[in-house]
Amino acid sequence: MRDVSIIGIGQTPVAEHWGKSLKDLAAEAIQEAIKDAQVERVDALYVGNMCSGTLNGQEHLGALISDWVGLRGVEAVKIEAACGSGAAALRLGYVAVAGELADFVVVAGVEKMTDRPGQQVTAALAMAADADFEAQNGLSFVALNALLMRRYMHEYGVPHGDFAPFTINAHKNAIGNPYALFPHAVTAQDFCVARMVADPVNLLDSSPVCDGAAAVVLCPTSLARSLGARPVRIRASSSSTDTIALHDRRDLLGLEAAALSAAKAYRQAKVTPQDIDLFELHDAFTIVSVLSLEACGFAERGRGVRLGTEGDIAIGGQIPITTMGGLKARGHPVGATGIYQVIEVALQLREQAGANQVRDAHLGMAQNIGGSGATVVTTILEAVE
């Protein structure tokens, strides 16, 4: 198995891109990543995307985008694992390069969600849940996360206001990210009075519907040193699943797939949570941040919120999270999110995070989640000296 590195990154601003199509967005990110990598050959293109069929009337994104971006003929497919599609595509790109089946693989994530009315977007996102037992009975994606949050608050006696630091931190960090959708601060007061979406999840607990694309170029680390950008090595890549429906979980608040996926990644990288310098987690809702921190070993069960209230999640804190704004404030174009996360870790490890730079960042982790924890892909990245 070969060592694999990221040698090029590219991203579009996360926004409502009314003037650009799905393939325009993907092409923009891919071209930037290829330019950053300074590669002249691409062996395969893996595209992470969830909703192109339901929201854009277009499947077959592999062939579509490879041609549009000037890679006609190349092996190309779309990979889908709900909101975890981006990192699921990255994982397969990693497999191809690590296993010596390809040398240069471009992995892109793209989603264009703002062309349709909100109701259609809600219905499309609910396809990440169980159509027969959840969506069919009216459970939208926010509603499922509301059940999780309500249970957590009940179980551990946590007031809703304790989740505010996660949103405040994400928005603060987004100010330093030129690609973020919401580069502006919010206060604890804003959080407390935000409009309710699905009780107890309010608007400021929730990541937004938006458009965006992000791409990385992978190659063997042995070839990386002679190429463009400073390589960032993939120390671990792992993927696990859990039941898709919440009611089938053995342990509702345990995020078993996150724990399993993180444990595999720690084992592969031969590290512990204490070695991780920053963590781009999947803050689709504030409750998910908390559950992820607990499942990945950064806090004990029921104590994840404390990392927020005690300031540990800030840049400069013990375990900085959502350092460029996270899903909440950078934005969450679902199939693209997993690639945005990895790019943000890469920027930190390349010391290109500007005002948001985590000092002495050597090891970073990204975790992308599909559904309410049903697919979890964990990636541990390291700066190559």
Next chain:
Amino acid sequence: MRDVSIIGIGQTPVAEHWGKSLKDLAAEAIQEAIKDAQVERVDALYVGNMCSGTLNGQEHLGALISDWVGLRGVEAVKIEAACGSGAAALRLGYVAVAGELADFVVVAGVEKMTDRPGQQVTAALAMAADADFEAQNGLSFVALNALLMRRYMHEYGVPHGDFAPFTINAHKNAIGNPYALFPHAVTAQDFCVARMVADPVNLLDSSPVCDGAAAVVLCPTSLARSLGARPVRIRASSSSTDTIALHDRRDLLGLEAAALSAAKAYRQAKVTPQDIDLFELHDAFTIVSVLSLEACGFAERGRGVRLGTEGDIAIGGQIPITTMGGLKARGHPVGATGIYQVIEVALQLREQAGANQVRDAHLGMAQNIGGSGATVVTTILEAVE
């Protein structure tokens, strides 16, 4: 790179499965394949599917199906490349095992198309084409193939009736396949008077809308010999793309991606078309059979129809095709088709094809196509002695 074999196969009948859901079908095929393989461990599940979002209101098939079939926790994703989704998933499963990233991978293809009215199915299938330039202007998938067929007939002076042998051969072979949707003979007369769909493509030129699932278990050939079924070795696996829109093609009748994908596969397997004992090709429409035979080197340009009219495509002929009924008569549940094809080649190489057995079949090829030739995946399989 390790040698990879198929050690288990499973398929549901192709039918209108009104009593079974998408996940029921997938689980049935997967359980049969695992039983056939006699494996006790599965490292990953790759699911090929095109239309679950648009026709079944369900994405996230990796997590959904892995749990439903009793593989909770395993790495699992959906892979989409339009009608080529099944073989695209197989290709990634092959990559994982060949590259030593996994030992036992289940690859399933599943599609449930009959729950929705025909108009919705036509719209869903059109998402394999270019949404902006083809589907947007009313070109359905049949219409695109009608353009190809009309051009071929004009270019080479071929009458429509010359395509009849492809349909007659497929239906004849389906009689010997207990999983086929249409196990009954059709005549040249039936073909000539069949209802027109999109001139010149008539009903008997076209594969049907239907439901089905198929699955295979892959593992390293070195481990295969001690396990269940007689292993079938993957001698080559390759994937290529072309422009998604027909009007962008350099050579409309050339099926460039099929030629490229086949050439890569021949190179990897170190064989020529003359070495291939049977060819499960992608006969979504009779014109596609002809173009595939030409692109893959079995006939010169403009001479592909002759293989039909001269009897070469029959079992016992020079290059038997659609030996178990093909897309036309076994049926074409789109995302599952690529796996059905490979299973049928495996049955031939395991000498389990019953009345349809191709004598002394040692090397078989399957080719699965997404869109009008935009994604083409070629697999060459060999009997392991």
